[in-house]
Every structure is written in structure tokens, then in C-alpha cells.
Amino acid sequence: MANSDSHQPSVGLSLPDPFRGGDFAQWLAHFELCAVANGWSDVVKARKLPTLLKDDALLIFFELPEETRLSFESLTSELKTRLNPAGAQSLAFREFERASLQPGETFRAFAARLRQLLTRANTCDGNVNVFKRLLLQRFYSALPKNRARELLIDPNVSSIETAVERLEFLSSTDAQFNMDNDAWNSNSADSIAPTVAALKQQLQDLSERVAALSVEPDNQLSAAIRRSRTNSGRRNNRRLNCWNCGQPGHIARMCPCGTTGRAPLNDQGPGGWGHHHGPKH
Known part of the structure; x- marks a missing residue:
């Protein structure tokens, strides 16, 4: 009786x-997902996989012994070794060590890229714990320091999967906080706008009052200076009169009338302004 797998319809298959x-490791992971969706056993997977190999991969398959071809585990292990030579493994590990989070790349996508590179490097010899530890350490080293510190002190983060989940939660929290902060700033700006306008008006009024006060003293000082100059001019224009004869144009010491026995005009007493008293009778 023919195997029912050979008559399985191809309509609706995931390939x-x-x-x-x-x-090849990445492609094989996709193949495994399709096999699960299609309900394939390991025997069926060993028969289906070669039909999807092309070029050098198919030539390598033909070089494998029959017993290797029939075992899906042996087949995939041998194909990984042949399609991922030692030189490519070293190159993949160097790329793994230099990998960094790219602009716009999600944490989950970055973790998947690291996992692919470390798988291609094949440096853990099948040790799952070593693989997970290397993967998580490299993931931490590529993160911003504050984020890496938060993950290191979090007791619930023990794998790259839990680290990604924690980072996604923190990122969503930060985004919500930024949205709330922007909304608060917008509302605050709208609410204080009238107050700011009123303060500006008060400041302008004060500036105008100060300017007016500074002009008034200047006007008063100018008026005082003008009055002082007018009075000084009047004094300068006043003609001097002789204290002896009362006539203008000369002083008592040079009075042509000479000294008389009478007291000089405008007598100021002894020693008054250059005059001397005559003899008393």
C-alpha cells in the first residue's frame, strides 16, 4: 500500500x-515552521527538504551517503557543516562581536539578528547555556548604558527573550510619559498665555512711567540753569558806582572828587570797600 504522505495534496501547503x-540556518528555521504548519513528521521533512535545495546546496546533498539523507537530523547537521565552512564561521562570529543596534531597528529584530550570527558562528559546540549567555551578554553590550543597567538589576530578566519583553515595556512607558508631558506643556502654555500678556503690558507701562520721570528732572534742571544764567547776566550788566561821589564809571580810590570830610555814600563802616573815614570834628 502506498504511503499516504506521497499522496498528500500540495494545495495550501506552507513552503x-x-x-x-x-x-542556511535561517532558511532551515523557516522550513521548520512550514513543516509544523503542514503537520510533517521527520521522515516527511527528510524527503521534502531536498526538493527545495538549489545550486551548490543540491550538489552537496547528492554527495551525502544514503543513510544521512534518510535521517532529517543527520541531513540538516551535515548540510549546516558543508554550507557553513570554518572560514564563514569565524567571519560570522566577528560580525556577532561587532553587531550594534541600528537606527530604526527594534530590540526584537536586533536580538534575532544576533541569534542568527551566533548560530552561524557555531562556537558553542551545542552547549545551550553557553549560547544563551553569549547572546545575552552581547545584547547588553549593544544597548544604551542606562537600559543595560536596568536589565542587569532586574531579577526577572534571565534570557534575551525576557530582556526584549522588558525593553518593549520600558519603551512603551517612556512613549506614554513623553505624550503626557507634551500634552501638559501644551495645556500649560495655553493657560499661562493671558498671564504672560498681562505681565508684558504691566512692564511696558512701568517702562513708560520711568521714562517720563527721567525726563521731568532734566526739564527742571534746564529751567534752573536758564534762570541762573539770566540772573548772572543781570548782575554783569549792572554798572558799578563810586562809593565816594556816587557817580558811575570809577571807584572810590580813583574818584576825581577826592576825599571829603563827609562820610562816603553807601558807607559800610570802617574798612568799607576801599574808603576811609575823614577826621571827626
Whole structure:
């Protein structure tokens, strides 16, 4: 009786694109997902996988012994070794050590890229714990320091999967906080706008009053100076009169009338302004 798997209809099957080169481990992971969706057993997977190999990968398959071809585990292990030579492994590990979070790349996508590189590097010899530890350490080293510190002190973060979940939660919290902060700033600006306008008006009024006060003293000082100059001019224009004869144009010491026995005009007493008293009778 023919095997029912050979008559399984192909309509609605999930299949990856044929493998023509590149990252075989990544392609194989996609193939495994399709196999689960299709309900394939390991026997069926061992028969289906070669039909999706092209170019050098198919040639390598033909070089494998029959017993290797029939075992899905042996087949995939041998294909990984042949399609991912030692030189490519070293290159993948160096790329893994230099990997960094790219602009616009999500934490989950970055973690997946690191996992692919470390898988291609094949440096853990099948040790799952070493693989997880290397993966998580490299993931931490590529994060901003404040984020890495938060994850290191979090007792619930023990794998790269939980680290990604924690980072996604923190990022969503930050985004919500920024939205709330922007909304608060917008509302605050709207509410204080009238107050700011009133303060500006008060400041302008005060400036005008100060300017007016500074002008008034200047006007008063100018008026005082003008009055002082007028009075000084009047004094300068006043003609001097002789204290002896009362005539203008000369002083008592040079009075042509000479000295008389009478007291000089405008007598100021002894020693008054250059005059001397005559003899008393």
C-alpha cells in the first residue's frame, strides 16, 4: 500500500523559498515552521527538504551517503557543516562581536539578528547555556548604558527573550510619559498665555512711567540753569558806582572828587570797600 504522505495534496501547503545560498540556518528555521504548519513528521521533512535545495546546496546533498539523507537530523547537521565552512564561521562570529543596534531597528529584530550570527558562528559546540549567555551578554553590550543597567538589576530578566519583553515595556512607558508631558506643556502654555500678556503690558507701562520721570528732572534742571544764567547776566550788566561821589564809571580810590570830610555814600563802616573815614570834628 502506498504511503499516504506521497499522496498528500500540495494545495495550501506552507513552503519557504528554495535555498540557493546564504544563511542556511535561517532558511532551515523557516522550513521548520512550514513543516509544523503542514503537520510533517521527520521522515516527511527528510524527503521534502531536498526538493527545495538549489545550486551548490543540491550538489552537496547528492554527495551525502544514503543513510544521512534518510535521517532529517543527520541531513540538516551535515548540510549546516558543508554550507557553513570554518572560514564563514569565524567571519560570522566577528560580525556577532561587532553587531550594534541600528537606527530604526527594534530590540526584537536586533536580538534575532544576533541569534542568527551566533548560530552561524557555531562556537558553542551545542552547549545551550553557553549560547544563551553569549547572546545575552552581547545584547547588553549593544544597548544604551542606562537600559543595560536596568536589565542587569532586574531579577526577572534571565534570557534575551525576557530582556526584549522588558525593553518593549520600558519603551512603551517612556512613549506614554513623553505624550503626557507634551500634552501638559501644551495645556500649560495655553493657560499661562493671558498671564504672560498681562505681565508684558504691566512692564511696558512701568517702562513708560520711568521714562517720563527721567525726563521731568532734566526739564527742571534746564529751567534752573536758564534762570541762573539770566540772573548772572543781570548782575554783569549792572554798572558799578563810586562809593565816594556816587557817580558811575570809577571807584572810590580813583574818584576825581577826592576825599571829603563827609562820610562816603553807601558807607559800610570802617574798612568799607576801599574808603576811609575823614577826621571827626
